[in-house]
Structures are given as C-alpha cells and as structure tokens.
Amino acid sequence: MLTAVFQVREVGPESAPALCVLLEKAATAGTWSLPGGDVADDETLQTSARRLVADKVGSGNIAHLEQLAVFSAPHRVPDVRTIASTYLGLVRSDVQASLPETAAWHGVDALGHLAFDHGDIVAAARHRLAAKLSYTNIAFALAPTRFPMSKLSEIYCAALGYPVDTTNLLRILSRRAVVVATGTVGKTGRSGGRPPALYAFADTRLRVTDEFATLRPPM
Numbered sequence: 001m002l003t004a005v006f007q008v009r010e011v012g013p014e015s016a017p018a019l020c021v022l023l024e025k026a027a028t029a030g031t032w033s034l035p036g037g038d039v040a041d042d043e044t045l046q047t048s049a050r051r052l053v054a055d056k057v058g059s060g061n062i063a064h065l066e067q068l069a070v071f072s073a074p075h076r077v078p079d080v081r082t083i084a085s086t087y088l089g090l091v092r093s094d095v096q097a098s099l100p101e102t103a104a105w106h107g108v109d110a111l112g113h114l115a116f117d118h119g120d121i122v123a124a125a126r127h128r129l130a131a132k133l134s135y136t137n138i139a140f141a142l143a144p145t146r147f148p149m150s151k152l153s154e155i156y157c158a159a160l161g162y163p164v165d166t167t168n169l170l171r172i173l174s175r176r177a178v179v180v181a182t183g184t185v186g187k188t189g190r191s192g193g194r195p196p197a198l199y200a201f202a203d204t205r206l207r208v209t210d211e212f213a214t215l216r217p218p219m
Helices: 045-057 118-135 149-160 166-175
Strands: 002-009 018-025 064-071 084-090 103-107 179-185 197-201
Touching: 002 045, 002 064, 002 118, 002 149, 018 045, 018 118, 018 149, 045 064, 045 084, 064 118, 084 118, 118 149, 149 166, 149 197, 166 179
Parallel strands: 002 084
Antiparallel strands: 002 018, 018 103, 064 084, 179 197
C-alpha cells in the first residue's frame, strides 16, 4: 500500500507556492519513498491507506483520499514480487501538520530519484489530480476554507503546472456553482489596496462539475 499525498505549499520566501508530495526516508540510504505499509487482516484498502497516511499528517488533515492504480510490474521491487495498490491523498494548503523526523514535503517539479517505481506513482497521481481539476471540484481539498481568488489561482497553477488567469477561473467556477462569495474580505497585501473578497467551495465532497472539462490540462 502506497499513497501519494499532495499539498500546495510555500517552498521559499520569494518563490510561488508549489505542489509538494509527502515522502519518507527509505531503508536504502539517501533515498526517499512514498509513505506506505502492509494492509492489516481486518482492514479494507481505503482504511489501510488512511491509517498509514494519518500516521504522518494526522487523520483530520486528509481532505480527500481516492484509489489511484495498481502497480504490478514483475520486477518493480528487486528480489521479491510486490504488488502495490496506490492512493492519491490531498491536504489543504493552510494545514500545518507536524511531521515525524523521517518525513518531509518535497516539490514535485524538483524530485530526485525515488525508491523503486515511486516516481512513476507520483507522476500518475499528479496526472489524475490535474485531470480532475478540469471537471470536478477537487480543489476544495487543496484550498483553505476561505480564500481570495488570487490564492485559489496560485493553487491551480501549482497543481496544473501552467498559468491560470484569476478572472477566468472565477468566471468558470462561479458558472459551475463550484465557489461562492462569503460576503467577507481578507487582509490587504503588502502593497496595500482594497481588501480582497473571500470565497469558499460550495461543496466539500467530490462531485463532477463539467464533463466537458473547460480547463483541460495539457498532460
């Protein structure tokens, strides 16, 4: 059982937020791997995936979890036949989970070599996320509870890997009834100006919003 857990995070004081994946130190020195483990006798795959991730980020911090794929290449793990059921997990950007010393967040666009085929699993998970951003409301699991649209645009940019216009994003998501105005405003930025209007997701459970995928990712 392996899970690719994503969070959009600040990776530096001068850099834009980036899509990051949770990794832990592997048994092989100098190598990182996805969090995972064995399925207990009395667990479903979903329950096992949630438990194994909760050990790292806390059960209440997992905003979304879904099955990704089964990786079953005969030699994906040397010397022993190992089949991995994999999951995609998402954590909101405003969650500050206390990680164990053996785990850390890593920018997806700057990953080095990972253990076994874990790099392929991360790529598959990102592809799934990017696709679902175009036709579902899955961004609710990456965004804070309330947010200015500029913040949501940064989250989409980080997850999709290409720029997303804030005005166009608001128009599309409002038309699909994905986001709603809260009637409140946030703090002004460093440059001052009018406080930004705050929005929230209409639903915090996954739903299809447009099967024609207006925001079709180029992956």
